[in-house]
Amino acid sequence: MAEIKKRLGEVKQRMAAAARRAGRGPDEIQLVAISKGIPLPQIREGLEAGIPILGENRVQEAREKIAVLGRPVSWHMVGHLQTNKAKLAVELFDLIHSLDSLRLARELDRHGQAAGKVVRAFVQVKLVPEETKSGVEEADFFSLVEATSELSNLKVEGLMVLPPFFRDPEESRPFFRRLRELRDHLRERAIPNVGMQHLSMGMSHDFEVAIEEGATLVRIGTAIFGPRPTG
Ligand SMILES: *Cc1c(COP(=O)(O)O)cnc(C)c1O
Numbered sequence: 001m002a003e004i005k006k007r008l009g010e011v012k013q014r015m016a017a018a019a020r021r022a023g024r025g026p027d028e029i030q031l032v033a034i035s036k037g038i039p040l041p042q043i044r045e046g047l048e049a050g051i052p053i054l055g056e057n058r059v060q061e062a063r064e065k066i067a068v069l070g071r072p073v074s075w076h077m078v079g080h081l082q083t084n085k086a087k088l089a090v091e092l093f094d095l096i097h098s099l100d101s102l103r104l105a106r107e108l109d110r111h112g113q114a115a116g117k118v119v120r121a122f123v124q125v126k127l128v129p130e131e132t133k134s135g136v137e138e139a140d141f142f143s144l145v146e147a148t149s150e151l152s153n154l155k156v157e158g159l160m161v162l163p164p165f166f167r168d169p170e171e172s173r174p175f176f177r178r179l180r181e182l183r184d185h186l187r188e189r190a191i192p193n194v195g196m197q198h199l200s201m202g203m204s205h206d207f208e209v210a211i212e213e214g215a216t217l218v219r220i221g222t223a224i225f226g227p228r229p230t231g
Pocket of ligand 1: 034036057079162203204205219220221222223
C-alpha cells in the first residue's frame with residue numbers, strides 16, 4: 001500500500017530532473033494529481049503522501065469526492081466543461097483548465113459574480129483541428145482570450161493543451177512548443193485582465209518533455225495512482 005507514496009516520490013524526482021535539464025527551478029512546476037476514476041481510499045493515500053493538488057475531469061464525480069474528502073488541497077477541473085455545469089464548477093473548483101468557448105466564459109463570469117469570486121481559468125487550445133476533443137481552435141483562440149478581458153469575474157491565467165496520444169513522448173514536443181509560442185504571443189499583447197504565466201501541459205507519459213518546453217503545471221494520473229480501474 002506504500003505504492004502510491006513511492007510513485008509520487010518518483011514522479012517528483014523526475015519532474016525536478018526535467019526542470020534542471022531545462023535550466024528551470026523545480027518549484028516553477030506544480031503537480032496536479034489526476035484522480036478521475038480512482039476510488040477514495042487511494043486518493044486519501046495520495047493525500048497522506050503529500051499530493052499538492054487534485055484534478056478531475058467530470059463535475060459530478062468531483063462533487064461526490066469533494067463531499068467526502070473536503071478540501072485539504074485545491075481541486076482543479078481538467079475535463080470538458082458543459083455550460084450547464086458552470087455554476088457547480090465555480091462552486092467546486094479553484095481552477096478550470098478547460099475553458100474553450102466564449103459562452104462558457106460568460107457563464108463562468110456570471111456565476112463567479114453571483115458567488116462573489118473571480119474564477120481562475122486556462123484556455124484549452126486544440127492544436128489538431130480534426131480532433132473532436134474539447135478545446136478552442138487556434139483560429140478562434142485570440143478572439144476568445146481577448147473577449148475574456150472584459151469579464152471582471154473571470155481571470156484567464158494561461159493555456160492548456162491535451163495533444164493526441166503518442167507512444168513516443170518526443171512526438172508531443174511540437175505541441176508543447178506551439179502552446180508556449182502562443183502564450184508568448186499573448187504576453188506580448190499584454191491584454192488587460194489576462195495573465196499568461198501558466199502552461200498546463202504534460203501527462204504521465206510525456207510530462208518530462210512538457211517541463212522541458214515550459215510547462216508550469218503537469219497533470220499526472222497513472223504514474224501516481226497506477227492504471228485506472230475500468231468499468
Ligand atoms: C486523464 C487526464 C490526465 C492524466 O492522464 P494520465 O495519462 O493518467 O497521466 C491529464 N489531463 C487530462 C485532461 C486528463 O483527462
